[in-house]
Structures are given as structure tokens and as C-alpha cells.
Amino acid sequence: MAQFWSNSIVIWPLLLSCLCLNLARNMAEFPRIEHYRKRNVDRIAFLVVGDWGRGGNFNQSRVATQMGDIGKKLGIDFVVSTGDNFYDDGLKGVNDPLFQLSFTSIYTAKSLQKPWYTVLGNHDYHGNTEAQLSPVLRKHDNRWRCKRNFIVGAGIVDIVFIDTTPFVGKYFNNSKNQKFDWKDVLPRDKYLSALRKSLHLALSKSRAPWKIVVGHHTMRSIGHHGDTREIVDQLLPILEAHKVDMYINGHDHCLEHISNNKGMMHFLTSGGGSKAWKNDIHYGKNNDTVHFYYDGQGFMFVSLTHQRANVLFYDVSGKPLYHMRIRSTDKKFTTV
Numbered sequence: 001m002a003q004f005w006s007n008s009i010v011i012w013p014l015l016l017s018c019l020c021l022n023l024a025r026n027m028a029e030f031p032r033i034e035h036y037r038k039r040n041v042d043r044i045a046f047l048v049v050g051d052w053g054r055g056g057n058f059n060q061s062r063v064a065t066q067m068g069d070i071g072k073k074l075g076i077d078f079v080v081s082t083g084d085n086f087y088d089d090g091l092k093g094v095n096d097p098l099f100q101l102s103f104t105s106i107y108t109a110k111s112l113q114k115p116w117y118t119v120l121g122n123h124d125y126h127g128n129t130e131a132q133l134s135p136v137l138r139k140h141d142n143r144w145r146c147k148r149n150f151i152v153g154a155g156i157v158d159i160v161f162i163d164t165t166p167f168v169g170k171y172f173n174n175s176k177n178q179k180f181d182w183k184d185v186l187p188r189d190k191y192l193s194a195l196r197k198s199l200h201l202a203l204s205k206s207r208a209p210w211k212i213v214v215g216h217h218t219m220r221s222i223g224h225h226g227d228t229r230e231i232v233d234q235l236l237p238i239l240e241a242h243k244v245d246m247y248i249n250g251h252d253h254c255l256e257h258i259s260n261n262k263g264m265m266h267f268l269t270s271g272g273g274s275k276a277w278k279n280d281i282h283y284g285k286n287n288d289t290v291h292f293y294y295d296g297q298g299f300m301f302v303s304l305t306h307q308r309a310n311v312l313f314y315d316v317s318g319k320p321l322y323h324m325r326i327r328s329t330d331k332k333f334t335t336v
Contacts, residue, residue, distance in 0.1 A: 068109020090127020090264025
């Protein structure tokens with residue numbers, strides 16, 4: 001009996017250690033980037049643009065010019081890209097000239113020489129995804145920061161960037177015979193399960209006053225693509241459970257603000273970085289919670305303080321289209 005208890009004392013810590021190690025593997029933390037701020041730490045401001053990389057065509061250059069002007073006027077800390085960074089088929093490699101043609105040579109304004117925090121879109125998956133994720137691109141343009149899933153910590157806000165393309169079932173059924181680079185994503189079920197657990201962990205650990213999640217695909221939208229059912233089913237419950245303030249996306253080439261029924265979580269689409277004007281609007285969807293929709297090109301500005309959040313949408317000419325404000329105390333929003 002004494003030998004039994006002696007062996008148990010040795011074995012149980014080993015079993016517990018293995019269990020903890022297995023749990024850690026299944027809930028790996030997203031990499032975290034702490035954004036360095038030179039100026040007022042009580043205010044964070046950034047621009048959001050999506051679906052842009054077309055070599056300056058389809059008004060990409062005009063949108064970039066206005067982003068530079070607004071960035072200078074209002075002061076920004078960084079830029080967020082909601083994906084579909086390089087059309088139509090992503091980058092071929094780290095030395096693809098499209099990177100220079102569609103990014104470095106377009107966003108030249110001094111105010112835009114800040115970090116660009118970027119997620120992958122479905123068109124980026126048509127190319128070499130590792131190219132956009134590679135640190136080699138930082139040698140070409142030091143602004144570029146792209147990972148599949150990661151967190152940007154900026155004091156009063158945690159922004160969690162997530163890889164939404166692998167959630168969408170039709171890309172795997174692939175009736176259009178499109179090419180997708182699924183390296184490091186397969187087996188899909190395991191990848192998505194780990195992503196969901198890591199997202200839950202990231203939001204659970206966040207103590208920031210504001211929580212934002214960024215992904216490429218729409219969660220709520222009345223635009224061309226509408227709601228992405230897989231995202232709604234698998235990710236929205238996690239975001240609502242952790243009281244996320246905003247989900248920001250691209251994919252629909254428009255500008256848009258929808259809230260949930262309680263008005264406590266906001267779905268913001270900024271996908272007007274270049275080609276837009278789909279004129280395919282589903283007015284019957286989310287009617288009770290649609291606050292703004294613009295079927296055209298433009299971008300979004302977000303500023304955050306401890307007291308409030310301000311969100312403004314601008315069109316291709318730099319004209320302000322819509323302004324809404326959220327109070328931090330009760331998360332209620334008003335239009336300005």
C-alpha cells in the first residue's frame with residue numbers, strides 16, 4: 001500500500017502536467033503586437049480600408065489620396081486593412097511586383113507611413129498566402145504587418161484580427177474551380193477549432209476598455225454577399241459572450257453600419273478601397289438594425305478615448321457620409 005501511494009505521488013503530477021500541456025496546445029494564444037504610441041496615450045485613432053489592391057485602378061488611388069488627407073487632418077496611429085489586399089489572386093511570392101504596384105506606390109502620403117495591420121481575404125488565398133505573411137515583405141515596406149490571427153494591443157483597446165476565409169464552406173466545395181492555398185489550414189476542422197478556442201482565450205484575457213475584432217468576411221450585411229452564415233454561427237456567439245464592441249470587416253465593397261438588436265455590438269463594413277458600385281442591396285435583411293449603407297468607394301476612421309468611440313465614414317472624394325458615437329459607460333450609440 002505504501003508503495004502504491006508513493007507511486008501515485010509521482011504519477012499524478014506527471015499526468016497533471018501532460019493535461020495542462022495538452023490544454024495549452026489546444027488553446028494556443030494568438031501572437032500579440034503592442035503598438036508603440038509616441039503621442040497622447042489616452043486617444044487611439046486609425047483608418048480602416050478593405051478590398052483595395054488593384055494597382056491604383058478603380059479609384060484606389062483616389063481613395064488613398066483622401067485617406068492621406070484625413071489621416072493628416074485627424075491624426076492617426078495606424079491603418080487597418082480588412083483583407084483582399086491584392087487582386088485578383090493575391091501575391092505569387094515575396095518579390096511579386098504587385099506589392100509595390102498596389103501598396104507601396106499607392107499609399108504614399110506622410111500620414112499613412114504608419115503600421116498597416118492586415119488580415120487575409122479570400123482573394124489573397126488564391127495566391128501564395130505565405131508571401132503576405134512573410135517578414136520578408138517588411139524589408140520591402142516596413143509598414144506591412146500581416147498574420148493569420150493576432151492581437152494588436154494599444155492601451156485602451158485590444159484589436160483581435162482573425163482569419164475568416166477557412167470558415168466559408170463554399171471555398172472548399174469550390175464549384176467554380178478556383179485555386180486556394182490551404183497550406184497550414186488543413187485539416188480544416190482542427191484549424192477552426194483551435195481558432196475559436198484562441199479567440200475565446202484572447203477576449204477572456206483582455207482588460208482593455210474597448211474590444212474590437214477584425215475579419216475579412218461580413219457577419220451582418222445587406223450588401224452583395226450578405227451575412228456569412230458560418231461566421232454568424234461559429235464566431236458571433238463568442239463575440240457577444242465577451243461583449244465585443246465592434247466587428248469590422250470588408251468583403252462587401254461598401255460602407256455600412258449595422259448593430260445587433262440590443263444596439264450594444266456594431267458591425268462595420270469598410271470594403272470600398274477600390275472597385276465598388278455593386279448595386280446589389282438586400283434591403284429585406286437586418287432592416288431593424290441597419291443604420292447606414294453606402295454602395296460605393298471610401299474608407300472609415302475610428303477614434304477611441306476612455307469616454308467614447310467615434311466612427312466616421314468618408315467617400316472617395318473625402319466627403320464625410322456618416323458619424324456615430326458610442327459612450328463607454330453604457331455602450332449606447334448616437335448619430336452625430
